[in-house]
Amino acid sequence: MKKAAVYTRTGDKGTTGLVGGTRIKKSDPRIHLYGEVDELNSHIGMAMSLLEKDFDQTLLRKIQSSLFDLGSNLACEKEKRAQFKLPQIKDGTILKLEKEIDEMDAHLEPLKHFILPGGHPAAAAFHVCRTVCRRIERQMVDFEDAHNGEVPEKALTYINRLSDYFFMLSRFINAKKHIKEPIWIAESEG
Template sequence: MKIYTKRGDQGNTNLIGGRTVKKNDLRVHAYGEVDELNSEVGLLVALMKEEKELESLVSPLQTIQHHLFDIGSLLADRNNKLELSFPDSYIQDLETVIDILNDKLPPIDYFVLPGGAKAAAQAHVSRTVTRRVERQLVELSTKEEINKSALVYINRLSDYFFVLARFINLTLNHDEVYYTNTGKVFHN
């Protein structure tokens, strides 16, 4: 099988179901952003596998990668020809993981600057890319119908990456750097 088809040489691509659209179509842009996020998560997994203390955190990330691929497939399949679903249980499972990690973290009073351990910094990159994905999905949802559970999941996912970054720094004994110029912003 050849990897190149030459169909995209004129700036077109096909959605699942055969509809041809331009590569700058909002839907194509959205699933491209999801694909980029999945790659960032793959890098995060690779960095975490380098740290024995973080091994138990890899499996949830690999599940997230599958969920992101599901979201990309839903976006590429405008009329749901593949009859894919994105159950609310994925959101609930993610919230459970967030709560477990967050309960082990010290409270914060200030904004946290991205950084610390390499894996924590990459979790912050994943968080910011997730926010971009969310903005893209919101824009698409103003023009076309998209899976609402997938949108909620992406919103929750950025929270997960924030908590994960903090947890990684705590686990690896890296100090967090706080932005204090605006004073305390969180009042516990």
């Protein structure tokens, strides 16, 4: 089997191909949106590299795969997704995140202050993941407003829940490492 080239030269003039073959400008909001999903996936990989070896990363790998699925759906027009049998976000995927959030929350002190990103390097990195999730969520709402029906079903719910998961995971990592969470203190109080 011939090895595929990394470069194709097809995007040298500022366009890229969607899954179905349609060429669009690289500045298109659709490209920005799935590019942000790709960026989140990279941040997750970086954050995972900061975790201890004994930390179970199974769910995080599944999240990365789910984000890759989401990106492939965003890179394909709605009417062509079934043709390419692109995997969709399922209710069970969202429920799994909610279960994990609840399990971590059961081990944490009640939240009494706003938390600042920081603490253990992995916790801080997952806060970055949380904020990238929120950016994706905002862009997804804008994209759906401009292109009704193009955002895959359950995608917005999934991204919303994922940002909650990363917030809780950051708190959980700091707690497991016995690192006091940085809290927000208003300048007028400091």
